Amino acid sequence: MTELTHMTIAEALKGLENKDFTSVELTQAHIGAIENTRHLNVFVTETPELALKQAAESDKRRTAGDAGLLDGIPLAIKDLFCTKDVQTTAGSHILEGFVPTYESTVTTNLFRDGAVMLGKTNLDEFAMGSSNTTSFFGNVINPWKNQSNPDADLVPGGSSGGSSAAVAARIALGATGTDTGGSIRQPAAFTGTVGVKPTYGRCSRWGTVAFASSLDQAGAFARTVEDSALLLQSMSGHDPMDSTSADKNVPDWASTLQGDIKGMKIGIPKEYRMDGMPDEIEQLWQKGIEWMKDAGAEIIDVSLPHTKYALPAYYIIAPAEASTNLSRYDGVRYGLRVEGENLRDTYESTRAEGFGDEVKRRIMIGTYVLSAGYYDAYYMKAQKVRRLILQDFEKAYEQCDALLTPTAPSAAFAIGEKEDDQIKMYLNDIFTVPANLAGLPGLSVPAGLDKDGLPLGLQILGKAWDEETIFRVGNKIEQAANFTAIPEMVMQKAA
Ligand code: GLN
Numbered sequence: 159m160t161e162l163t164h165m166t167i168a169e170a171l172k173g174l175e176n177k178d179f180t181s182v183e184l185t186q187a188h189i190g191a192i193e194n195t196r197h198l199n200v201f202v203t204e205t206p207e208l209a210l211k212q213a214a215e216s217d218k219r220r221t222a223g224d225a226g227l228l229d230g231i232p233l234a235i236k237d238l239f240c241t242k243d244v245q246t247t248a249g250s251h252i253l254e255g256f257v258p259t260y261e262s263t264v265t266t267n268l269f270r271d272g273a274v275m276l277g278k279t280n281l282d283e284f285a286m287g288s289s290n291t292t293s294f295f296g297n298v299i300n301p302w303k304n305q306s307n308p309d310a311d312l313v314p315g316g317s318s319g320g321s322s323a324a325v326a327a328r329i330a331l332g333a334t335g336t337d338t339g340g341s342i343r344q345p346a347a348f349t350g351t352v353g354v355k356p357t358y359g360r361c362s363r364w365g366t367v368a369f370a371s372s373l374d375q376a377g378a379f380a381r382t383v384e385d386s387a388l389l390l391q392s393m394s395g396h397d398p399m400d401s402t403s404a405d406k407n408v409p410d411w412a413s414t415l416q417g418d419i420k421g422m423k424i425g426i427p428k429e430y431r432m433d434g435m436p437d438e439i440e441q442l443w444q445k446g447i448e449w450m451k452d453a454g455a456e457i458i459d460v461s462l463p464h465t466k467y468a469l470p471a472y473y474i475i476a477p478a479e480a481s482t483n484l485s486r487y488d489g490v491r492y493g494l495r496v497e498g499e500n501l502r503d504t505y506e507s508t509r510a511e512g513f514g515d516e517v518k519r520r521i522m523i524g525t526y527v528l529s530a531g532y533y534d535a536y537y538m539k540a541q542k543v544r545r546l547i548l549q550d551f552e553k554a555y556e557q558c559d560a561l562l563t564p565t566a567p568s569a570a571f572a573i574g575e576k577e578d579d580q581i582k583m584y585l586n587d588i589f590t591v592p593a594n595l596a597g598l599p600g601l602s603v604p605a606g607l608d609k610d611g612l613p614l615g616l617q618i619l620g621k622a623w624d625e626e627t628i629f630r631v632g633n634k635i636e637q638a639a640n641f642t643a644i645p646e647m648v649m650q651k652a653a
Contacts, residue, residue: 162187163328167385185213188232191329204277204620212274231273234330237278240365249283249293252512256493271392279320285369288586290319292516297450301327301645305611310572314343322349333379340590342377343602347565347615350604354386358597359404362397370479373594383632387411390570415629420454427464427559449638462550468592474540481524548596565602565615601628604641
């Protein structure tokens with residue numbers, strides 16, 4: 159039998175069903191693995207007692223023949239989802255000690271289906287970042303190492319870096335994430351895991367700490383495309399508590415992803431061929447194109463002419479919305495309070511101490527682009543660009559069913575490497591941000607290793623509400639790539 163922490167979710171569900179092991183055993187194995195990997199700093203809060211209690215309840219349900227879609231499966235939850243009676247920090251000092259009295263809809267859905275929560279994973283502060291280096295609770299370390307420089311600790315991607323590292327390090331079978339500009343797909347690519355961001359409106363945002371409301375979407379990390387589909391199925395669904403949540407039927411994606419892609423048209427956007435992109439990424443992309451042809455798909459060249467404006471538009475719209483969303487942290491209602499001489503002083507002192515540099519930078523940019531006099535020049539302009547980006551996709555999808563691109567322009571880099579240059583850091587999202595601006599679904603699948611032994615991902619982008627196609631295409635990439643590598647650190651543990 160595969161070691162309990164090395165299973166896929168689908169395998170673990172079978173094992174539970176066959177009574178090969180119980181959820182309590184499965185959960186205990188993961189709690190043990192978490193204790194052995196604390197140096198990765200994956201969790202802000204571990205919840206082993208809660209996990210064991212949920213696992214015991216799951217075992218009872220299964221015995222009673224009453225098991226749900228994910229019954230007994232231990233998961234890691236990004237610390238951006240509010241969890242009732244469990245501290246929720248968003249990676250920020252300002253929310254340290256905040257214990258919600260309510261549960262986010264996404265976690266409610268997972269618990270309805272029997273999932274077990276191992277803990278709350280570390281992230282960039284308020285999900286702002288691409289490297290998990292802006293968290294108040296410290297950097298997360300990627301379990302993968304660069305073979306040319308094995309002493310350097312690498313970033314796990316961001317902002318959902320704790321979640322991606324948890325799945326890669328085999329300390330959770332799956333994890334939740336959120337993706338505002340790439341925070342699921344990019345960390346998935348950096349850690350050799352699968353990451354899915356659904357269509358905007360597929361998952362409820364209720365109870366998820368808001369960063370940029372028109373871009374934020376919850377999604378999942380897993381070790382296979384099938385597992386990611388199972389997780390997303392559970393997380394999705396209409397929720398009257400979120401007016402942007404869509405009243406759409408949630409398909410059983412796991413049951414259709416094996417279907418063939420013969421005759422499907424896969425678009426290759428020429429604007430994603432970037433100057434300075436490592437050859438290996440270009441080569442992997444070519445390989446992906448060949449895999450698609452081998453599976454019977456037709457490759458079509460398409461153009462997304464406004465791609466080059468996506469990052470500038472994103473870095474106006476996201477900070478604008480963030481500056482508004484983050485105005486609620488005033489030292490009165492949540493978490494940290496730094497008492498001042500008067501109310502205004504309390505607000506200012508709390509915010510000065512509670513927010514980190516990146517969050518302050520975004521609040522300042524956001525307030526600037528929304529201020530009278532600059533609103534039309536920046537914010538309105540960015541919204542118009544956003545519409546053009548959506549129209550680019552709509553045009554491309556008249557010719558094809560899905561798009562294939564690299565997920566990120568580099569493999570995982572060393573902690574501190576891009577810290578001195580924010581623009582370099584922002585460039586990491588170049589291939590992921592357009593889908594958020596257009597509200598479209600995207601999936602990153604591990605597709606190979608670079609010369610330093612680091613994972614690289616390919617991204618599949620789909621039409622709105624057509625997650626079915628991206629899972630199906632992703633499944634073909636997964637089969638062809640046959641990515642079985644696991645981090646050295648994990649292999650040593652298993653030996
Ligand atoms: N890296 C991007 C940013 O810093 C995206 C983050 C995210 O998707 N949450 O805004």
